[in-house]
Amino acid sequence: MSSAVHRRMLKEYMAVQKNAATRPHLELLEPIQEDDLLHWQAILLGTADSAYEGGRFKLDIVIPTNYPIQSPTIRFVTKICHPNVHFKTGEICLDILKSEWTPAWTLESVCVAISSLLTNPEPSSPLNCDAANLLRCGDTAGYNSLVKMYTALYAIGDSDEE
Amino acid sequence: MAMHQFPLLVQWSSVPEIYHGFLSVMDRELEVCIEMASTGTGRTGQTLTKAGPRNTSRSSILSGRVGFLSGSEELKEILSGQETQLQQKMDEAKDMASFLVELVDTLEVTMSNRSAKGDKEKPLRYCTHIMEQLDALGWDRVTLVDQDFSRVQIELCDASQRKHLITARFPPAYPTIPLTIAPLEIPEYEDDQLASQRGLNVGGLSSKQGLALEAAIRQAEGQLEIFREFWDVMQDFDERTWVIDPEKPTRADKMRRCALGNHCSIQVIVQPLSPRSMPDTKLFGPTASIAPMRTKLYQNAGLWDIKKLPRENLEVLLELEGGFPSPISTNKDDINVGCGICYSFRFEGQVPDQLCSHAKCQQPFHRVCLYEWLRSVPTTRQSFHTLFGSCPYCGETITTSAPKT
Ligand SMILES: [Zn+2]
Ligand SMILES: [Zn+2]
Numbered sequence: 320m321s322s323a324v325h326r327r328m329l330k331e332y333m334a335v336q337k338n339a340a341t342r343p344h345l346e347l348l349e350p351i352q353e354d355d356l357l358h359w360q361a362i363l364l365g366t367a368d369s370a371y372e373g374g375r376f377k378l379d380i381v382i383p384t385n386y387p388i389q390s391p392t393i394r395f396v397t398k399i400c401h402p403n404v405h406f407k408t409g410e411i412c413l414d415i416l417k418s419e420w421t422p423a424w425t426l427e428s429v430c431v432a433i434s435s436l437l438t439n440p441e442p443s444s445p446l447n448c449d450a451a452n453l454l455r456c457g458d459t460a461g462y463n464s465l466v467k468m469y470t471a472l473y474a475i476g477d478s479d480e481e
Numbered sequence: 482m483a484m485h486q487f488p489l490l491v492q493w494s495s496v497p498e499i500y501h502g503f504l505s506v507m508d509r510e511l512e513v514c515i516e517m518a519s520t521g522t523g524r525t526g527q528t529l530t531k532a533g534p535r536n537t538s539r540s541s542i543l544s545g546r547v548g549f550l551s552g553s554e555e556l557k558e559i560l561s562g563q564e565t566q567l568q569q570k571m572d573e574a575k576d577m578a579s580f581l582v583e584l585v586d587t588l589e590v591t592m593s594n595r596s597a598k599g600d601k602e603k604p605l606r607y608c609t610h611i612m613e614q615l616d617a618l619g620w621d622r623v624t625l626v627d628q629d630f631s632r633v634q635i636e637l638c639d640a641s642q643r644k645h646l647i648t649a650r651f652p653p654a655y656p657t658i659p660l661t662i663a664p665l666e667i668p669e670y671e672d673d674q675l676a677s678q679r680g681l682n683v684g685g686l687s688s689k690q691g692l693a694l695e696a697a698i699r700q701a702e703g704q705l706e707i708f709r710e711f712w713d714v715m716q717d718f719d720e721r722t723w724v725i726d727p728e729k730p731t732r733a734d735k736m737r738r739c740a741l742g743n744h745c746s747i748q749v750i751v752q753p754l755s756p757r758s759m760p761d762t763k764l765f766g767p768t769a770s771i772a773p774m775r776t777k778l779y780q781n782a783g784l785w786d787i788k789k790l791p792r793e794n795l796e797v798l799l800e801l802e803g804g805f806p807s808p809i810s811t812n813k814d815d816i817n818v819g820c821g822i823c824y825s826f827r828f829e830g831q832v833p834d835q836l837c838s839h840a841k842c843q844q845p846f847h848r849v850c851l852y853e854w855l856r857s858v859p860t861t862r863q864s865f866h867t868l869f870g871s872c873p874y875c876g877e878t879i880t881t882s883a884p885k886t
Pocket of ligand 1: 820824825850
């Protein structure tokens with residue numbers, strides 16, 4: 320492992336621990352195993368007034384060896400119904416993970432951005448066409464009940480398995 | 482004594498014997514033209530003024546037994562008031578060269594006295610006229626007066642105790658030719674009606690013939706009052722938010738871009754003549770983060786209250802609970818004191834010596850880290866060994882060159 324990325328991940332890890340109290344929707348963000356700083360996981364909490372309320376959504380985070388020149392690869396492990404998340408693979412469509420990435424972002428700030436994507440979908444660049452279509456034709460009620468159903472099915476309770 | 486001790490004087494003709502050139506006194510070259518009297522004849526200067534190189538600005542200064550002296554207006558002016566003594570010296574001199582030595586002495590004394598007094602060659606009328614006006618104005622408002630009174634800087638204070646500087650220039654022929662006042666720094670605005678009503682022009686202040694300093698200042702003060710509220714609003718943004726652009730706002734800048742935290746910012750363009758109405762806004766940042774703010778701006782637009790400052794209104798509309806983040810609260814967290822890319826201070830023996838030149842950012846980077854980042858970005862341009870790209874932190878232009886290997 321390149322020592323540069325190792326050192327940066329250590330510093331990010333320390334900062335995450337320090338900031339834990341300041342980000343209510345990020346329940347957890349840490350390396351899966353202590354000796355591998357290039358593989359992390361996170362748990363996002365659905366916000367109270369949204370259709371994701373009560374849900375716990377696990378993210379899998381893979382850090383490339385040339386991080387932060389290259390962005391991390393992040394996908395949802397927990398199945399989630401969202402216009403910008405692929406239902407089967409968990410792939411996320413978010414500008415800062417692609418063209419808008421800069422080394423000024425950290426794993427923590429990216430997770431906060433993903434968390435705000437949950438309540439602010441971008442139906443114009445969909446990975447989940449069913450969800451996006453409901454939003455695009457203005458069927459908010461239909462959209463919300465679909466999201467609630469999947470959240471209850473996959474993200475609520477002790478369903479930590481993939 | 483011979484003429485060769487004046488190296489800047491050149492013999493221009495031998496019959497009659499004429500020298501033309503310069504006398505060098507106190508780092509200044511003063512133009513002179515000298516015609517030697519032919520031995521034994523007492524010719525008068527008047528007949529000789531046309532001799533020597535043509536120069537319309539040269540005028541006759543002295544004539545006597547040893548010859549005739551003409552020179553530039555400058556020289557004539559320096560010597561004014563000393564004509565009698567000089568004539569006496571010329572009459573006593575045994576030849577022109579010895580007179581020139583005396584003349585240079587006189588010039589040295591006169592010019593060093595003058596530069597000590599600092600009034601150079603401005604006539605008394607000019608200075609007293611300006612002094613009278615400054616007296617009337619009050620010297621506490623005068624922040625700068627040039628040595629020769631040609632430029633005066635005056636401090637104006639608006640009703641919100643903000644200081645504004647205006648510069649009045651007095652031409653050499655003042656008061657015959659009127660003074661000019663440099664334009665005040667004011668925002669550009671679109672309202673012809675208002676402009677004509679108040680007799681203003683946007684570019685600055687016009688000074689009509691005979692317009693006294695005091696009147697010009699009253700005109701400027703009227704302008705300050707028009708924009709007072711606009712400046713109140715801008716000052717509030719500057720004091721209560723973290724302005725990332727412009728770096729050093731001027732009194733003319735209508736735009737502010739304020740940090741919102743989490744890589745987001747809002748740009749506002751305030752209308753100078755109705756500064757408390759809702760400004761044009763634009764949000765910057767990752768789509769997912771700014772989308773909810775945009776929604777809030779639209780949904781809460783009805784809450785805009787012109788009795789409040791726009792900064793306060795934006796805090797309400799955007800539902801910023803702790804208000805706009807300040808530079809202190811938003812600035813780099815302590816994990817990031819080293820290089821903004823690798824987060825280390827020392828890396829491969831190097832310290833982060835590449836600084837973002839944007840004053841509010843100044844994020845340091847290692848050359849090798851910044852180079853590697855810029856090279857990976859498709860929009861970076863390269864010219865020879867230099868890369869031109871954007872700072873990963875503030876987005877402003879940043880350049881770096883290839884690290885030495
Ligand atoms: Zn570095
Ligand atoms: Zn910068």
